[in-house]
Amino acid sequence: MNFEFAKVAVGVVATLGLYSVLYRENKFYRLIEHIYIGLAVGFSIVALWVETLESSWWNQMVGTAAVPATATAPAQPSTPGYYLFALLVPIGLLGYTVFSKKNNWMSRIPIGMLLGFWGGQQLQVFWQTYSPQLQSAMKPVLPTTTSSVFMPRSIELSNVAVNEISTATQLPPNVVTDLSRNFRLNTDMVANFAQQNNVSPESVQAAMGAMAGRVGGEVYMSQAISNIIFLLTLLSVLTYFLFSFEQKGKFINGFTRLGRWLLMVGFGAIFGSTVMGRFALLIDRMYFVIIEFFQGLRSLGG
Template structure:
């Protein structure tokens, strides 16, 4: 078996599998089901090996049994207390027992508790700075021009960035002042936030033209936001399709039709 035949077999297998999985867009068929089972089987086998190699072995087995020093890795002492994690984890399989299935909730509770505490910390570290950054003033606090100063200049008919003291002074001016353009952006943000937030107030009925108008404006802003998210999702799916089509045209066609 020469290298060219191996390349043709490998790339053609990928193309057949891809077309089989995309055939579900036409209708349900056995061709799709076959490759779906193949894909799930490969994914399950890969997950088992990856779980042991990347998680259980370094995070549990090595810490429990210890490891001798090598040329690249230092010695790791063993702690038998990690052996207690095995029976706790095995309790999850009691979910298949009608008599003892309640014990399967113990490892699930431990995992969810640890995960919840970790997610709270991650959430605050991720969104906390954004919450602080969103608290921006709306009214401009400067007598400077209404627009942000330029950071480029025209020299000899060519546009070049400012440098030296001119750039430093411009950056300091921008950071120390709130310009009308930024104030307008902040106002739009605050108005959108408050109106969208009012849409989820169910404690009392919103009456009057002002409150109902704000509520309706918030609903429209939510629709625009969700529409933008949906559009981004569709574009991401098209990007995947384009990538697969590129695989057929640029790789498969080059190897199979053009002989490599």
């Protein structure tokens, strides 16, 4: 039997065994489940040495010896061994005193050290994670222009601006002015406009980009409203989770209720995304059980 197919076949049997619990708890499921836990624990024990203790403890403690040069490789210097790392074994093993009635206080030393390492990092973690988010949450809530509610398709350009765009894009100034009356065009519209004005579509695209950039710098009414909703959501959800004081009064109660509703919008979106994730995993298993298995079976038959 082909090795790759044997792997797939045993994987399919294991998958079906674990799925059999969907019908009801049974011995076959229990058997596969225990093999699974055994293999997972076994792999973790191997990884504990291979991926952690060997490199983080043993190699640090005894260092590495120098390797002389060979015909194909240069010499490698030795690295010193920090023998104090040996102390970590008794310190780590103090954790096992948890089973001793007399000395179980000692188990708090390694656990306390690990908690200390974690706790000490939280200041940096908080600042590094949340300060950019705090900054980006400060959105403008007042419109900078009232010329249009939504981002417009036209822009009023001063003579200076027309000349700037004209120079940058090589379009004649009158064409730039024409384009500014409707600069949001699709590819066909761009081609027609370019043909009518006897210019290249690329220069029209470039001028459109420049105009969109100028428009994009403004905060229109629609954007301001969206930003207000953003801040309202942020503040109301934060208020909903404030338990440091008793939430009393009509305003606070109404605001926290709003926070709860808006939070549900977020949870709805999370639900949709999670469902996609879970289904993707099932699809992959079905692909494995049906397609990969039968492909393997077919390859066996030549």
